[in-house]
Amino acid sequence: MPLEIERKFLVRGDAWRQQAERVVRMAQGYLNDLESVQSGAQQVSMRVRIAGSDAFINMKSREPGPSRQEFDYPIPVADAEALLRLATGGLIDKHRHYVRHAGHLWEVDEFHGDNAGLVVAEIELDAVDEPFETPAWLGPEVTHLNRYFNLALAARPYAVWSDGERRPFPETP
Amino acid sequence: MPLEIERKFLVRGDAWRQQAERVVRMAQGYLNDLESVQSGAQQVSMRVRIAGSDAFINMKSREPGPSRQEFDYPIPVADAEALLRLATGGLIDKHRHYVRHAGHLWEVDEFHGDNAGLVVAEIELDAVDEPFETPAWLGPEVTHLNRYFNLALAARPYAVWSDGERRPFPETP
Numbered sequence: 001m002p003l004e005i006e007r008k009f010l011v012r013g014d015a016w017r018q019q020a021e022r023v024v025r026m027a028q029g030y031l032n033d034l035e036s037v038q039s040g041a042q043q044v045s046m047r048v049r050i051a052g053s054d055a056f057i058n059m060k061s062r063e064p065g066p067s068r069q070e071f072d073y074p075i076p077v078a079d080a081e082a083l084l085r086l087a088t089g090g091l092i093d094k095h096r097h098y099v100r101h102a103g104h105l106w107e108v109d110e111f112h113g114d115n116a117g118l119v120v121a122e123i124e125l126d127a128v129d130e131p132f133e134t135p136a137w138l139g140p141e142v143t144h145l146n147r148y149f150n151l152a153l154a155a156r157p158y159a160v161w162s163d164g165e166r167r168p169f170p171e172t173p
Numbered sequence: 174m175p176l177e178i179e180r181k182f183l184v185r186g187d188a189w190r191q192q193a194e195r196v197v198r199m200a201q202g203y204l205n206d207l208e209s210v211q212s213g214a215q216q217v218s219m220r221v222r223i224a225g226s227d228a229f230i231n232m233k234s235r236e237p238g239p240s241r242q243e244f245d246y247p248i249p250v251a252d253a254e255a256l257l258r259l260a261t262g263g264l265i266d267k268h269r270h271y272v273r274h275a276g277h278l279w280e281v282d283e284f285h286g287d288n289a290g291l292v293v294a295e296i297e298l299d300a301v302d303e304p305f306e307t308p309a310w311l312g313p314e315v316t317h318l319n320r321y322f323n324l325a326l327a328a329r330p331y332a333v334w335s336d337g338e339r340r341p342f343p344e345t346p
Contacts, residue, residue: 028255031232033214041206043259046232057230057246059204059219061259069259071252073230075283079244086216086234086242 004060005128007075008148009170010139011047011119019135020097020156026051027153029087034155037062038146045151047173048083050076055080067128089154090114114157120148140169177243183312183322183342184292190283192308193270200226201267202260205250207328218267218324221248221256224269227251228235228295240301262327263287275306275325289329290339313342 028049036042040062047058057079061069064075084091092115097108104123111118120142125134142148147156147165158166201222209215213235216270220231230249234242234341248256265288270279277296293315296305315321320329321339329346 003206029215031215031219033209035214036206037210041208042261044204044256045218046204046217057232059230059256069255071248071256073246075244075246081293082242083232083244085219152178 003067004020005067005130006122006124006143007125007141008143009121009123009141011108011121013038014119015137016097016106016135019099019101020096020108022096026096027084027091028084029084029091030089030149030151030154031083031087033088034151038153047150048080048087050077050080050084055082072140078170083086087154090151090157092123092154099135099137102167104132106135111153111158114159115153116158117136118153118158142168178239178240178298178303179295179316180298180314181316182293182294182296182314184281185310185312188292188310189270189272189279189308192272192274193281194273195271197269197271199267199269200257200264201323201327202257202264203262203324203327204256205324206261210324220323221253221260223250225251226250229252230256260327263330265323266328272308274276274308277305279308284326284331287332288326288336289331291326291331303319316339 026049028047031048032042037045043061045060045062049056049058052059055075057075059071079147093113094114095110095112097106097110099106107120107122109120121138124130145168146152147161150151204219204221204341205215205217210218216234218233218235219227220233222229222231228248230246230248232244266285267288268283268285270283272281273281280295282293282295291310294311296303319325320334
């Protein structure tokens with residue numbers, strides 16, 4: 001039973017692009033409705049993802065904070081395509097850039113479609129308090145802001161966010 | 174993308190037991206809440222099943238009538254145990270008896286726990302109108318009665334049904 005610990009940040013500028021060692025186009029959608037997960041009526045989110053020429057079904061427990069149980073299984077791409085047609089809400093379309101920095105692998109997600117303009121960086125850690133070096137392009141942390149969940153972005157995309165929601169932190173000079 | 178066509182019936186008496194060629198104990202639960210599937214907010218039910226020493230994750234589209242899209246993937250038993258702890262509603266505990274009759278394989282589910290007393294027989298068909306021979310122990314069809322869905326039984330078990338719900342058809346002499 002793998003335990004996932006992830007922290008999520010906004011990104012400043014474009015300097016991370018030069019550091020990217022690999023990039024994969026991803027299409028993903030959710031089989032559950034956002035509301036039943038947010039209300040606690042359903043404890044698990046169910047994601048279908050096509051990443052390049054691979055496809056996966058993923059289940060994550062929804063718990064407060066950065067740590068969750070995660071289950072990920074490969075499935076045939078044709079199944080994933082059929083399941084995406086049964087998805088709730090919109091589909092997420094993004095490029096995931098893999099960026100290595102000071103021994104850690106960052107996943108920088110550059111969203112398209114209804115979420116165009118949004119770029120977030122995630123780091124997976126072995127412990128909640130594991131230290132890591134902060135890249136110069138890293139912005140403020142949004143781990144605890146539910147609207148940045150991909151599940152939430154499928155239901156309520158970046159395109160409809162208010163300006164205050166898009167810039168939740170005061171600009172630093 | 175496998176398409177599943179199933180019809181479900183009540184069972185009369187115990188004569189099917191002599192015909193059973195195999196029996197498997199199954200524990201299963203659902204990761205979605207019943208309401209979001211019944212309301213259409215979520216189009217897919219998500220089942221975790223441990224069958225003997227094997228485990229599976231299963232997704233079914235919820236469509237009216239006997240035909241649905243079904244996706245079934247083997248997963249490690251330890252994952253299934255962790256996922257069952259995240260299940261919504263109660264767990265289903267049943268023996269599935271495999272009964273061959275006139276060239277068709279019937280699955281006769283004998284429920285335990287909160288669903289004890291309920292026995293239903295299912296047949297999988299290649300077409301909605303595929304003919305099959307009716308065994309003497311077969312009772313009235315309940316394919317279209319949602320309360321007999323295993324998903325519904327996890328949320329509202331047989332133990333709390335009214336007498337009228339348990340005997341939806343007039344007794345035949």
